[in-house]
Amino acid sequence: MTAGFPMSDPAAEDRPLAATAARVAELADRLGLSRGEVFGPERLSAASGVPVDVVTALLEGRPAGEPDLQARFLQRFGLLRRTRLKPNGRRHTQQEIADGTGMSRQQVGALINGDRRPTMEHCDAIQRFFKVHAGFLTADDADALAGALQHAEQELLQTLADREREAVLVPDLGDDPLQRLLEDHGVRGIAWRAAQLPTDKHRDKVTEWLDMLLENVRRSES
DSSP, rough: OTBOOOOTTTTGGGGGHHHHHHHHHHHHHHTTTTTHTTOOOOHHHHHOOOOHHHHHHHHHOOOOOOOOOOOOHHHHHHHHHHHOTTTSSSSOOOHHHHHHHHHOOOHHHHHHHHOOOOOHHHHHHHHHHTTTTTTTTTTTTTHHHHHHHHHHHHHHHHHHHHHHHHTTOOOSSOOHHHHHHHHHHHHHHHHHHHHHHSSSHOOOOOHOOOHHHHHHHHHHHO
């Protein structure tokens, strides 16, 4: 580990969390992304339900202990209520959670306050209401963090695939400033920026340039 972020580990295959973290770190490096962004403890905590300090400890390979099931449920339920907000930025009320889960408001209040132990049916209903994956409220910390990293891995793989597809469309223009622009922003990025230009004349110029490049690609492939 360096600065709390995963590095290559030959024995990682024996530990699912370490293996996943190593793959994500490699993808981040290939994409030129900051490990601080990809492995941000606050981001991973919100995604996994694992407390920030435990995320940091697990990524560094340190034991973090495991709360009992009730304590874990309370911590993650509380995180859901703080981070999965309504479109207006406010928390869901107990009544809204009750209506969305098929429980009474008294049941929801008892679960929030720790006065009642949750059943699997309670957990499933709450997870569906907050639109998180099955097991969010119950998985142990290492498994929950590994799941969040696996989701991040899929997103990075999709980003890498998108970049590789865009690269196929870009002809080799040598040390050309337009080539550097394509490498920096990609075809989609340039098209988006073109849409923000102030006049049709500017947008037409970008469209003409992109058409020329794509035509060159088609001729080179035929």
